[in-house]
Amino acid sequence: MREIHASEIAKVVKSLCIEANLYLGEDVLAAFDRAEKMEESPVGKEVFEQLKENARIAREEQVAICQDTGLAVVFVELGQEVHIFGGDFNAAINEGVKQGYQEGYLRKSACHCFSRANTRDNTPAVIHVEMVPGDKVKITVAPKGGGSENMSMVTMLSPSDGIEGIKNRVVEWVKQAGSNPCPPIVVGVGIGGTFEQTALIAKKALLRTLGEKNPDPKLAALEEELLTRINNLGIGPQGLGGRFTALAVHVEMIPCHIASFPMAVNINCHAHRHKEAVI
Amino acid sequence: MSATIRLKTPLSDSDVEKLKAGDKVLLTGVIYTGRDAAHKRLFDLLKEGKPLPVDLKGQVIYYVGPAPAKPGQAIGSAGPTTSGRMDAFSPKLMEIGLKGMIGKGMRKKEVIEAMKKYKAVYFAATGGAGALLAKAIKKAEVVAYEDLGPEAVSRLEVEDFPVIVVNDTEGNDLYQQGMQQYAR
Incomplete structure (x- = not known):
């Protein structure tokens, strides 16, 4: 049994919150470069220039890429041979979020649903824990902005809707979202499971390295077709018209009930942020 | 695509009537921040017939909840938030003289109609480019609703703040x- 002190968890979460919000991933920057070259709209090209410049300023001056530094969504893969001691595990994650958002000059965006009173420290974090073999703890922090999260959807299709039903719902959904989720976007699609699982795998699909295909060739082909259809909508960077509405579509699928065909869409804006660490 | 237009705030009817959808504009002068919670409070004051903490005649509201400023910075990252959430309140604010709104994302038909009726425009700033946009903000000072934290109303002094006209006074x-x- 490996022992890990709760304060170590807090320390790692704190730095991941800061890193995720300040440093845009190399995969995203490379996608900007590719898209900027291929974008036909002059305004769209300018948007990519601005986004690259924005990422440079954020990195060099150590400021948030986007003012919406999100709710802190924390995925934990907890090795079953690990014993966390010296404190409450969830409290340690929240402590890390609190310190990271305070010391990193990140915006605190958590509030009471009715009064809208800000909790002032960006807690509570959204924590997803999965038990895995081994004696390591993998922590991923994925700050989630409100604008793109508001454009999420879960629906229970009928099995008879088939794969065409999935395609049409995803494309229609992205079309009605239009300029709201800050295109160019990354589209996470969850298929199967139950109501809550399908939403969770749609969100987890966003953690994949940008543009990396699903290993299942059928799902990889679905990703490709959805990306083409979404980019044919013409919404373009920032919704101002152009070729690049989405940078990638990531699909994840798990088995579902014989009566069901659940699906979910979770969208990330171009500030496609997540950072991970293994303890 | 038209050339870039430099414009000073506050804006007059004739300033905004000249702007057309697709025009690139660099704004200089004072603009005010305001998003969800602040709009609700302003709207409620108007409903009760009470004065607003800021005179909005000729003014521009920027839908933004900035990140905290680091020492030496005027403001933290400050890009636009989704404007549609302010749709319920915007026509009333245009009625009392608001001339410009800066945000990102689509507006409802009623808001676009109100822009025609009251002569106002809706600008988009690049969403998610908060670090870049903050460079054009030279000074920031909270003028109302400090308790709202990032949602407080601030008076911003901007220089060549880059926006693009999405909705003009003709309904485009x-x-x-x-x-x-x-x-395709």
Whole structure:
């Protein structure tokens, strides 16, 4: 049994919150470069220039890429041979979020649903824990902005809707979202499971390295077709018209009930942020 | 695509009537921040017939909840938030003289109609480019609702703040036009 002190968890979460919000991933920057070259709209090209410049300023001056530094969504893969001691595990994650958002000059965006009173420290974090073999703890922090999260959807299709039903719902959904989720976007699609699982795998699909295909060739082909259809909508960077509405579509699928065909869409804006660490 | 227009705030009817959807504009002068919670409070004051903490006649509201400023910075990252959430309140604010709104994302038909009726425009700033946009903000000072934290109303002094006209006083919509032009 490996022992890990709760304060170590807090320390790692704190730095991941800061890193995720300040440093845009190399995969995203490379996608900007590719898209900027291929974008036909002059305004769209300018948007990519601005986004690259924005990422440079954020990195060099150590400021948030986007003012919406999100709710802190924390995925934990907890090795079953690990014993966390010296404190409450969830409290340690929240402590890390609190310190990271305070010391990193990140915006605190958590509030009471009715009064809208800000909790002032960006807690509570959204924590997803999965038990895995081994004696390591993998922590991923994925700050989630409100604008793109508001454009999420879960629906229970009928099995008879088939794969065409999935395609049409995803494309229609992205079309009605239009300029709201800050295109160019990354589209996470969850298929199967139950109501809550399908939403969770749609969100987890966003953690994949940008543009990396699903290993299942059928799902990889679905990703490709959805990306083409979404980019044919013409919404373009920032919704101002152009070729690049989405940078990638990531699909994840798990088995579902014989009566069901659940699906979910979770969208990330171009500030496609997540950072991970293994303890 | 037209050339870039430099404009000083506050804005007059004739300033905004000259602007057309697709125009690139650099704004200089004072603008005010305001998003969800602040709009609700302003709207409630108007409903009760009470004065607003800021005179909005001729002014521009920027839908933004900035990140905290680091020492030496005027403001933290400060990009636009989704404007649609302010749709319920915007026509009333235009009625009392608001001339410009800066945000990102689509507006409802009623808001676009109100822009025609009261002579106002809707600008988009690049969403998610908060670090870049903060460079054009030279000074920031909370003038109302400090308790709202990032949602407080601040007076911003901006220089060449880059925006693009999405909805003009004639009812044009750059989002519709842009999408039609590039749809396949």
